[in-house]
Amino acid sequence: MSTVILDKIVKRFGTFTAVHPTNLEIPEGTFLTLLGPSGCGKTTNLRMIAGLLDPTEGEIRIGGKSVNNVPIHKRNLGIVFQNYALFPHKSVADNVAFGLKYRNIPSSEIPGRVQKALDLVQLPDVGDRYPKALSGGQQQRIALARAIVIEPDVLLLDEPLSALDANLREDMRVELKRIQDQIGVTTVFVTHDQSEALAMSDQIVVMSAGRVEQVGTPEEVYNRPASEFVANFLGASNIIEGKCTGKDAETAALDVPVFGKVPVPADKAPHVSEGAAKLVLRAEKLLLMPQGADTTGMVTSEAVVETVDYQGQTVRYFIRAGDRQFQAINMIDGHPFAEGTTVTVGFRPIDCAGLPG
Amino acid sequence: MRWGWHLIRLWSLLVYGFMFLPVAVVVLLSFNASQFGSFPMTGFSFRWFVELWNNDAIMRAFRTSIVLGLLTAVISTTLGVLASLALVRYKVPGANAISTLLIAPILVPEVVLAVALLLFLNFLGLHKSFTLLLFGHVIFTLPFVILVVQARLVSIRRDVEEAAMSLGASPVQTFFQITLPLMLPAVLAGALFAFTISFDDITGTLFWKPGGVETVPTQIFAMLRNSISPEINALGTVMIVMTVGLPLIGAAIARQLARKSGT
Ligand SMILES: Nc1ncnc2c1ncn2[C@@H]1O[C@H](COP(=O)(O)OP(=O)(O)O)[C@@H](O)[C@H]1O
Ligand SMILES: [Mg+2]
Numbered sequence: 147m148s149t150v151i152l153d154k155i156v157k158r159f160g161t162f163t164a165v166h167p168t169n170l171e172i173p174e175g176t177f178l179t180l181l182g183p184s185g186c187g188k189t190t191n192l193r194m195i196a197g198l199l200d201p202t203e204g205e206i207r208i209g210g211k212s213v214n215n216v217p218i219h220k221r222n223l224g225i226v227f228q229n230y231a232l233f234p235h236k237s238v239a240d241n242v243a244f245g246l247k248y249r250n251i252p253s254s255e256i257p258g259r260v261q262k263a264l265d266l267v268q269l270p271d272v273g274d275r276y277p278k279a280l281s282g283g284q285q286q287r288i289a290l291a292r293a294i295v296i297e298p299d300v301l302l303l304d305e306p307l308s309a310l311d312a313n314l315r316e317d318m319r320v321e322l323k324r325i326q327d328q329i330g331v332t333t334v335f336v337t338h339d340q341s342e343a344l345a346m347s348d349q350i351v352v353m354s355a356g357r358v359e360q361v362g363t364p365e366e367v368y369n370r371p372a373s374e375f376v377a378n379f380l381g382a383s384n385i386i387e388g389k390c391t392g393k394d395a396e397t398a399a400l401d402v403p404v405f406g407k408v409p410v411p412a413d414k415a416p417h418v419s420e421g422a423a424k425l426v427l428r429a430e431k432l433l434l435m436p437q438g439a440d441t442t443g444m445v446t447s448e449a450v451v452e453t454v455d456y457q458g459q460t461v462r463y464f465i466r467a468g469d470r471q472f473q474a475i476n477m478i479d480g481h482p483f484a485e486g487t488t489v490t491v492g493f494r495p496i497d498c499a500g501l502p503g
Numbered sequence: 504m505r506w507g508w509h510l511i512r513l514w515s516l517l518v519y520g521f522m523f524l525p526v527a528v529v530v531l532l533s534f535n536a537s538q539f540g541s542f543p544m545t546g547f548s549f550r551w552f553v554e555l556w557n558n559d560a561i562m563r564a565f566r567t568s569i570v571l572g573l574l575t576a577v578i579s580t581t582l583g584v585l586a587s588l589a590l591v592r593y594k595v596p597g598a599n600a601i602s603t604l605l606i607a608p609i610l611v612p613e614v615v616l617a618v619a620l621l622l623f624l625n626f627l628g629l630h631k632s633f634t635l636l637l638f639g640h641v642i643f644t645l646p647f648v649i650l651v652v653q654a655r656l657v658s659i660r661r662d663v664e665e666a667a668m669s670l671g672a673s674p675v676q677t678f679f680q681i682t683l684p685l686m687l688p689a690v691l692a693g694a695l696f697a698f699t700i701s702f703d704d705i706t707g708t709l710f711w712k713p714g715g716v717e718t719v720p721t722q723i724f725a726m727l728r729n730s731i732s733p734e735i736n737a738l739g740t741v742m743i744v745m746t747v748g749l750p751l752i753g754a755a756i757a758r759q760l761a762r763k764s765g766t
Contacts, residue, residue, distance in 0.1 A: 231663045232666075235684050244680075
């Protein structure tokens, strides 16, 4: 278990820069997620930490020591791959025992450790089977057992859940988090799925086009997006361009079309100063109400429902207010509003965030 | 329509008959008790196989062929595995050109290849030797090994090897623990191919063999020039059993291995 530090890491493939200068500190025991759309350089970063790719520039330190010249098989890392990567010609027990053979562990201790790892992933009885006799979810658990049985300094997971079907994925998410809590290993998890990232991480690194957009706790990146990209990538947001008419220690006063003055809490608009600014309004914070409803404490406007996308517990509306379209995701209370209905829409200013224009 | 299909069926029967009847005749006649290597059959006998066993020239040719075949198989397979690894795993520059070059001997008519190698030898001022013969057979069988092994290697996922390395296995340990076992069926198939092709080869061998050295095919060829001895039928039968039987056994073993490794 160790702190991992990326110090001004750059990775170029020929003339293409996959990772622009990146600094990152992953404190000991942290569950850190690299989150971003496909092709933004998550895997490239992970493979550099693993030692499967050499950084073009910069230094990687694990537990205080530079590992730039340490080959992968001497780094003591546990890696879980998207497609499990179990050894098809070895039994499950031999798969899990594989890493132990390269460590100074008396062979009499190996079966006990293998069994402990299998117990941890809740598959105590499959040691004699071959990987292909297991389901996808079971194979991924074995891959996890194989990676953690060697007590790695860092656990690296590259989209480990994306090959599983939806229900299983949610179970595995909980399971994976439980196991990580239990062994407390420093973990770097790669995903393009924002709900996975929000549910599991201590820290989220949001990436875009080879650059880090924001680092923070799930709550921070969700409620205080540092950029338009982050606001849009983590759930649906309405970004309204306007201006800031004044800022003090308490609030930043934003003035936007349709809704008018919105006093955003200053700590949710840290980089906003007087002049052009943008209001970030999350789709699930924009409420649709019947006309004449009590809107105390809200900023409101009249709007017409244009599109209704019914999703069971929630409904997604596209509404038109003034000359603009907004998106709202509301819990359903009785019937959803019908298309064409005129409604009152509103939100609380404390639910908003501000970005510099 | 129906008639059309019947005609096609008849036609393919004729084609198969034309191909396999001579082989059947050879096998049948090798058990003929008669003095002459032709019909009519006068009785069933193993006498020509016994004569074969007692014929020094043939036994020598047989030993030469087996040694040549085994050496060809070992060298070709080793080179083929290394070349495939380099081409598939390490992305050497110009991989496509090298690949084409290594596969080319399949595409060039064997006579041309045989003459070319001989001319090259003259150019170097070397004499024909068993080593040259072996060299020729290796060049000639290498493409088959590379094709078979490469196809298999491509299907072995890179992340399985990466997983092994992340667990502490060095690249060499990873090769012997993971890659080689996973491609073993293809390696064995390649070796069998190489052996069978070498054992069967006559064109190249006629050009490359030094004086006094005969392989089974060239020995048969030489014997045919004098007379058609019934021994040749027996020898033909042995050749058929070896060149058909070995690959069949090999395929069965490969299938067994593949099943065990779950791929
Ligand atoms: N070996 C490579 N050669 C060239 N380009 C690569 C290579 N590996 C990745 N890339 C490029 O680098 C970018 C980032 O890739 P990757 O890290 O795999 O993205 P992600 O995992 O976030 O989907 C992509 O545009 C990809 O095409
Ligand atoms: Mg990726």
